[in-house]
Amino acid sequence: MQLKNDLLLRAARGEQVERTPVWLMRQAGRILPEYRAVRNSLSGFKELVETPELAAEVTIQPVDILDVDAAIIFSDILVVPEAMGCTYEMLESKGPVFPKTIRTEDDLKRLRVADPYEHLHYVLDAIRVTKRGLNGRVPLIGFAGAPWTILAYMVEGSGSKTFSHARGMLYTNPRLAHQLLRMITDTTIAYLQAQVEAGANLIQVFDSWAGILSPAHYREFALPYIAEICNAIRNVPVTVFAKGAFFALEDFSELNCETIGLDWNMEVKTARQQVGPDKTLQGNMDPCLLYSSFDTIQRETIKMLREFGPHRHIANLGHGVYPDTDPEKVKCFVQTVKEYGEAVKSEG
Numbered sequence: 001m002q003l004k005n006d007l008l009l010r011a012a013r014g015e016q017v018e019r020t021p022v023w024l025m026r027q028a029g030r031i032l033p034e035y036r037a038v039r040n041s042l043s044g045f046k047e048l049v050e051t052p053e054l055a056a057e058v059t060i061q062p063v064d065i066l067d068v069d070a071a072i073i074f075s076d077i078l079v080v081p082e083a084m085g086c087t088y089e090m091l092e093s094k095g096p097v098f099p100k101t102i103r104t105e106d107d108l109k110r111l112r113v114a115d116p117y118e119h120l121h122y123v124l125d126a127i128r129v130t131k132r133g134l135n136g137r138v139p140l141i142g143f144a145g146a147p148w149t150i151l152a153y154m155v156e157g158s159g160s161k162t163f164s165h166a167r168g169m170l171y172t173n174p175r176l177a178h179q180l181l182r183m184i185t186d187t188t189i190a191y192l193q194a195q196v197e198a199g200a201n202l203i204q205v206f207d208s209w210a211g212i213l214s215p216a217h218y219r220e221f222a223l224p225y226i227a228e229i230c231n232a233i234r235n236v237p238v239t240v241f242a243k244g245a246f247f248a249l250e251d252f253s254e255l256n257c258e259t260i261g262l263d264w265n266m267e268v269k270t271a272r273q274q275v276g277p278d279k280t281l282q283g284n285m286d287p288c289l290l291y292s293s294f295d296t297i298q299r300e301t302i303k304m305l306r307e308f309g310p311h312r313h314i315a316n317l318g319h320g321v322y323p324d325t326d327p328e329k330v331k332c333f334v335q336t337v338k339e340y341g342e343a344v345k346s347e348g
């Protein structure tokens, strides 16, 4: 189906756009009372993720309410370890927890390379239902975690400040780490290809824990697997968002992807120099800006748009929107991007 608004896809491919497209990482979620209403009627987070009609409903909410230029399928990066045989629980107070971690060769034997059509069909169904509901209004973003970030959760067993067990494995048993990364990568490639087949218009790979690795370890344990994923996705643009990986920007310029996500620790000008002219940049406002006044949000957002310039930019935050953000402030960010584009057009 022809999309009515394909700004995101054109900006990703480096084509001319009337204005900069805008969406927010984690836009579907706790910032919206409408999300909390659906979520609170259920037994938990996983029920929402695993029920396609409800996942589709909360995926579309930000398009209706926040007026963003893209939807991102409501799911989690942790469905991949679960499909491989490593189940997670989402605890209200603590975030994700894996009752059984992967730390030895024997642990690894319990895992499989998952078949998305068998083990992740609920995400594919959610994509199909969402596409029908969106009816071509905006593109739908599919996603997965990058292999290193998924390994980090499987080995550590929960979130962590240091991920010392996961990082430790890279020194104590690099062979096991590579075996696990291999299985995650094979699962992820099949999963993302299935998302595209189900209707995802763009794929984003989240390497949320990139920034805790040394550059040498990032080049050995993270980049080659991301490169494989990029090479395996055909027909839709790919975005790589590696939080804290400013040291790898030059490496990213060689990836077979259209867009690089930036967090707010990166200077836009330097990032552009290092990534070169042939990639779109996405980001990179500090999510905390949205705690400030409407005036400050407008001023800082315009400053960001000027720094990136009108071409090859997708406006976003530098990480997911924080759950205690006022949705009116998010709307202000979105509208400022849109109105700035209109103003520049009428001047030009």
Ligand SMILES: Cc1c2[nH]c(c1CCC(=O)O)Cc1[nH]c(c(CCC(=O)O)c1C)Cc1[nH]c(c(CCC(=O)O)c1C)Cc1[nH]c(c(C)c1CCC(=O)O)C2
Residues within 6 Å of the ligand: 024, 025, 026, 027, 028, 029, 030, 039, 045, 072, 073, 074, 075, 076, 077, 078, 090, 094, 095, 096, 143, 159, 206, 208, 320
């Ligand atoms: C690291 C990571 C996870 N999940 C994700 C990442 C990568 C992005 C990032 O770096 O933030 C990705 C993710 N998780 C979720 C989405 C939905 C789509 C969207 O972005 O709008 C996406 C894209 C829903 C979610 N995933 C989670 C929630 C909150 C739980 C709830 O609503 O009950 C949502 C809406 C839970 C989750 N899921 C994860 C954690 C650490 C937590 C707990 C912390 C938290 O609560 O935010 C793992």
